[in-house]
Amino acid sequence: MIDWISALFLVFAALFFIGGSVGLLRFPDVYSRLHALTKADNIGLGFIVLALLIQARSWDWALKLLLVWIFVMAASATNAYLIARTALRKDIPVWTPPEQE
Amino acid sequence: MDAAGTGIIDLLLGILMVLLAGASLLLQQLFRSVMAFIGLGLVVAVAWARLGAVDIALAEAMIGSGITGALLLASLSRMARYEGKKSVDPDARAAGAASNRPGNEGRAGPKGIRWRGVTAAAVLVAAMALVFENVFPLPAPDGGIPDLVIRNLPASGVSNPVTAVLLNFRAYDTLLEIGVVLLAVLGMRAVGSHPQFDRSSHPEVVLAGFYRLVLPVLILFSAYMVWVGAKDPGGAFQAAALLAAGGIIGWMTGTNPLARGLPDTGLRMMVSAGFAVFLSLGVLFWIQSGMFLAFAPVTAGWSILAIEVLATISIALSLFVLFLGSSGYPPSARGIGPVPADREGG
Amino acid sequence: MIDISTGYAAMGLLLFAMGLLGLVLGRHPVRKILALNVMGTGTFLFLVAGAARYGLANPDPIPHAMVLTGIVVAVSATALGLALAGRIHPSRADTDASTPPEESGHGLD
Secondary structure (H helix, E strand, C coil): CHHHHHHHHHHHHHHHHHHHHHHHHHCCCHHHHHHHHHHHHHHHHHHHHHHHHCCCCCHHHHHHHHHHHHHHHHHHHHHHHHHHHHHHHCCCCCCCCCCCC | CCCCECCHHHHHHHHHHHHHHHHHHHCCCHHHHHHHHHHHHHHHHHHHHHCCCHHHHHHHHHHHHHHHHHHHHHHHHHHHHHCCCCCCCHHHHHCCCCCCCCCCCCCCCCHHHHHHHHHHHHHHHHHHHHHHHHHCCCCCCCCCHHHHHHHHHHHHCCCCHHHHHHHHHCHHHHHHHHHHHHHHHHHHHHHCCECCCCCCCCCCHHHHHHHHHHHHHHHHHHHHHHHHCCCCCCCHHHHHHHHHHHHHHHHHHCCCHHHHCCCHHHHHHHHHHHHHHHHHHHHHHHHHHCCCCCCCCCCHHHHHHHHHHHHHHHHHHHHHHHHHHCCCECCCCCCCCCCCCCCCCC | CCEHHHHHHHHHHHHHHHHHHHHHHCCCHHHHHHHHHHHHHHHHHHHHHHHHHHCCCCCCHHHHHHHHHHHHHHHHHHHHHHHHHHHCCHHHHHCCCCCCHHHHCCCCC
16 A cells, blocks of 8 residues: 555656656756756655655654755755856846747 | 566666767767766666665765766866857857767768778677677676675674675775875876866855755765765765765865865875875784785774775865866966956856 | 676676777767766676676675776776866867867867
């Protein structure tokens, strides 16, 4: 039973990762791509951690899993900020929707 | 003993590895190649876990993918700065730069160059066919060495077989490995660049905040790695990579005191401490028992711990120095100085 | 399916071959260094695949130790190689007379 719930969470995680990747491929500029990727990947990782949490055999396992998620979130947030800042410095334009005639 | 069979995940990993390796070799823009290579490192780390080599998975993710990736990116960044390419061409980017051509560096040059590629590929395919024919099927396991290791494990002072092999049974290899790292540092100090990033005018607040959060954790994890390497996957090299990563992040925030002016004598002592202590212990054991690096079973555990601690510090510093050496300006570059504060893009 | 040792060993050989090809054909020093690293990864795959020949329950620790050593040596060599490559004035090392620098393809994205 627990395995099924884990599997369900993993499927959700996969969906989020796929969504993030689609965003990476389809969004028009670096800023929106960063946004899609960081958000979706972090939530995806959260679902993976959730799936593993309910399988954890002891409290320290669960704590380590949560720490993994927290640190990855911190790192990827910092990462996204640095990339966006660098892109701004290099004057990469923010995409604006084309005029609708 | 029957070997495990492959599953879907191995097939997927294999396909990913080939694709990423191909991308890292064939992509027209070096930056993308390096990104593909970093990705390859991480996929390969999963492959290590799949093959039951957790120590290596840790090392590959941290050193093979992380530190190597940092080295490559820093070096690319320095080359771009050196050539004066300071901004990305927005049009090329928005148009989905058509420079993603695979093949021999996308060269439509003289015919001679393409023949070189075809010949090289043909020779390689023939050679690989020969290798494949002789290597596969792999020889049947004969039950020899792993049992030898397992049987002598209690006398080694640790209970993680990889650590036992690394730091006791084949300690000589590890001693020389630390020597190689030391040699690289020496070479780096001879030909390497001087990092001239002065970030005090552009304090990197978010990164500094992250650094404050993560450095104590890195130090703690590093100590844990060294300690737990005796019975679980871990060890000195992974710990060193953690510390080196902390140092690199610190350097990027401009707050790492080591980056400003490396205190020469102290640095030299600490970088060589690992090798020196290892060598000294080896000679000590030689005097004691007539054989170089022959750990006595009673004190082996503590000797290994001492060596690992010092090796961690040495290798961490070495990796940091190696990173610095590949990320600064060539000292003899003409007309190149510190990047003006408003142009450096990190 | 096939035995896990054989599968990953074949993958390792494939990566080694690809890396070797890239080493021979690549012009830019950094590209050659990348190719060397890919070759190294292929070699490590082959070694660790061989370590799994007794089954995943008791892997042979000696190739593990060797690969661990190999990874550290590879990063040291890569660092030194990059420093040397940086001294060779990268754009000149990459082009020949017929291709202008813009096409050399080592620019950053």
